[in-house]
Amino acid sequence: MxxxxxxxxxxxxxxxxxxxxxxxxxxxxxxxxxxxxxxxxxxxxxxxxxxxxxxxxxxxxxxxxxxxxxxxxxxxxxxxxxxxxxxxxxxxxxxxxxxxxxxxxxxxxxxxxxxxxxxxxxxxxxxxxxxNCSTVQLVVALRTIHELAGIRRVVVSTYQSVSGAGTAAMDELREQVGSDAAAAIFPHRIAFNLIPRIGKVQADGFTSEEQKLMRESRKILGIPELKIVATAVRVPTLISHAESVFVEIEKELPLERLRDAWRQVTGLSVLDEPENDVYPMNDNTAGRDGVAVGRLRRDPSVNHGLCFWVVSDNLRKGxxxxxxxxxxxxxxxxxx
Ligand SMILES: NC(=O)c1ccc[n+]([C@@H]2O[C@H](COP(=O)([O-])OP(=O)(O)OC[C@H]3O[C@@H](n4cnc5c(N)ncnc54)[C@H](OP(=O)(O)O)[C@@H]3O)[C@@H](O)[C@H]2O)c1
Structure with a gap:
């Protein structure tokens, strides 16, 4: 070629x-x-x-x-x-x-x-x-769950780094750490702060970022009726987005079976030994390829449910x- x-x-x-x-x-x-x-x-x-x-x-x-x-x-x-x-x-x-x-x-x-x-x-x-960067890492992790056990409903909260808003936003965080520089890119100072709004607020109260995450996930997974709800939060980290995800599934899915299936997915790594402090973070994903999942556990509040944590470099895989x-x-x- x-x-x-x-x-x-x-x-x-x-x-x-x-x-x-x-x-x-x-x-x-x-x-x-x-x-x-x-x-x-x-x-x-x-x-x-x-x-x-x-x-x-x-x-x-x-x-x-x-x-x-x-x-x-x-x-x-x-x-x-x-x-x-x-x-x-x-x-x-x-x-x-x-x-x-x-x-x-x-x-x-x-x-x-x-x-x-x-x-x-x-x-x-x-x-x-x-x-959208926050969609990519979510659907990479969800696809395997849907294949193995059918997804009924997803609840996701994001912890999105400032680089999601570009180079100028990274400069803004760096400048604010150790100074009282005012906010310019973000609506409030982002240093030592969390901002629960990314994108424009829509008529239904969701932000455009949350709507992207919900709508794009349905399209990519090919599940137009997927029940999914998102909260998107900007956090004072430079690179990598993290997400806390709750998934309700159709039937029982042993956790080890899911970990094994995730390990077979190209570009997905399982970092899941919390007792040894092994889990995905900004520090061990920024600058690297792929998506990392961990903190997998059963959700005891529903019949068949899982919770996990997924992190990826938003500028690379995202x-x-x-x-x-x-x-x-x-x-x-x-x-x-
Ligand atoms: N950041 C993320 O995590 C992420 C994830 C997924 C998708 N995206 C999308 O990727 C795109 C870039 O995001 P970013 O975070 O890289 O933003 P960024 O750091 O602000 O970079 C924007 C780029 O666009 C260029 N640009 C601005 N006006 C232009 C013009 N009139 N003609 C040609 N180039 C122009 C800028 O050039 P100058 O240097 O000359 O200003 C710069 O190279 C956006 O559409 C964003 O939605 C971003």
Whole structure:
């Protein structure tokens, strides 16, 4: 297969910069790399395969000749520029929220629903969406439970790091630790604080982040009627999101059987020896690939229920790594 000519929109951002390094780490075959950023970064250099590349701004025709374009900028940029990338003939992997719930756009976590990607390629689709970071890790863990015991209901609370809001939010937390710097990105100071609102508050009282988690999980798992309720909380950590999850299931599922099944899932690790202080945390997931689960136990408050804790690097598996894996699946399926 020939090497690819790759565009990265948002190449200077928290996700885009990791996407460049993950392409390199995984040996994604790249013949040309074209990084895009805002006017603020025009001419700024980004490193790829030991060489420096100058960031360009988006303009008409800027995607010509590219075979893949990754979007890691913002909803507004994706809305405006994804159509142009598709017109240029590229495969497009979009990490914004714009197309995720569009019936014509597959929303993909390869470990969970690669089959949807394959089916979409067969009917000529060229645009693929990556989910919200908190959704990715949840569905990777839930898929096995659904296969083994059928999920009835999910209750999830998130503990989301500031990098979920981008590079500027990471800078804001760093600055506030040890100073009385005021809040700018977040509605309140985030240092030594928890903020129980991520995204806009909707008419039903949920936030947009909570709605994404609920709706995207239903789509990726292919369970449109899934009962799921979420509370999303911003916490003062830099990288990795954690989630406390309660799952009601159709029938009894021995805990060791689930741990064994989870161990078979590529990209999922079981860190579950709490008595030895082995469990997933920000410290042992940030900067690493995959999703980690632990603290698995039976929920005694329902007939058949489980509780567990799941953590993943939101910038890697939650965004950049997942996008690269989507591109790898496209290449494998379409034989590009
Ligand atoms: N952070 C996460 O955990 C996460 C997870 C899943 C999905 N996502 C999605 O990934 C995308 C990027 O998020 P992020 O956290 O990486 O944000 P970020 O750190 O704020 O980076 C934003 C990137 O977009 C670029 N950009 C801004 N305006 C632009 C313009 N007019 N033209 C071209 N590029 C422009 C920025 O360039 P400058 O450096 O020049 O400003 C920067 O490279 C968002 O759509 C987000 O929803 C993020």
């Amino acid at each position: 020939p090497a690819e000519r790759v565009g990265v929109v948002g190449a200077t951002g928290a996700v885009g910069s990791r996407l460049l390094s993950i392409l390199e780490e995984r040996g994604f075959p790249v013949e040309e790399i074209r990084p895009f950023a805002s006017e603020r970064s025009q001419g700024k250099l980004v490193e790829f395969q030991g060489r420096s590349f100058s960031c360009q701004v988006l303009r008409s025709g800027c995607f010509n000749g590219l075979s893949f374009v990754f979007f890691d900028a913002s909803d507004e940029i994706s809305k405006e520029w994804v159509p142009e990338a598709l017109r240029s003939g590229a495969w497009v992997v979009d990490n914004s929220a714009v197309y995720r719930l569009d019936d014509a756009v597959p929303l993909i976590v390869p470990e969970v629903n690669e089959a949807d990607l394959v089916a979409s390629i067969r009917v000529g689709r060229r645009l693929f969406a990556g989910p 965004a950049a790594l997942n996008a690269v894996q989507i591109a790898e699946c496209i290449r494998k399926t379409a034989g590009t």
